[in-house]
Amino acid sequence: MTIDDITAISSTALYLIIKTSSPVLLVSLIVGLIISIFQTVTSIQEQTLTFVPKIICVFLSLMILGHWMMNGMSEFMVSLWSDFSVYIR
Template sequence: MSADQALHMMTQLFWNSFLIAGPILIATLVVGLLVSVFQVVTQLQEMSLSYVPKLAVAAIVTIVLAPWMLGRLTGFATSLFNGIPSLG
């Protein structure tokens, strides 16, 4: 395996991981910011108020996008396995 092939595989790995994890991270970031603004406005400093909505949104986004995420991950793994003969 040449350095170019390894670099291409690492680029694909990072890009796919960004695409798979990105929606969950963005959704929890937005909910976290909204909850933080709500806590500042109401001066309610309950610790569980910040974790429960983020956890619920992460679960909902994961359930909704699971088929797409699994398809993306399966396609990436298939392309890696199909590329094994060309590495030698």
């Protein structure tokens, strides 16, 4: 196993991490931004107001996108394990 193989595996893994986590992070960001704008407009300065809607939206996005996320991670792990004989040389 060469440095190029390790670099290829690492870059593929990092790309997969970014690709699978970005939809949930974007949902959390958008919900937080909407709640912050609502708090600014109504002058409500409650810190816990953003927490519950974010948790609910992140949970719903994980329920909707979880199958896609798990398929991507499973495909990556299957490709790693199928090439295991190449890596140990």
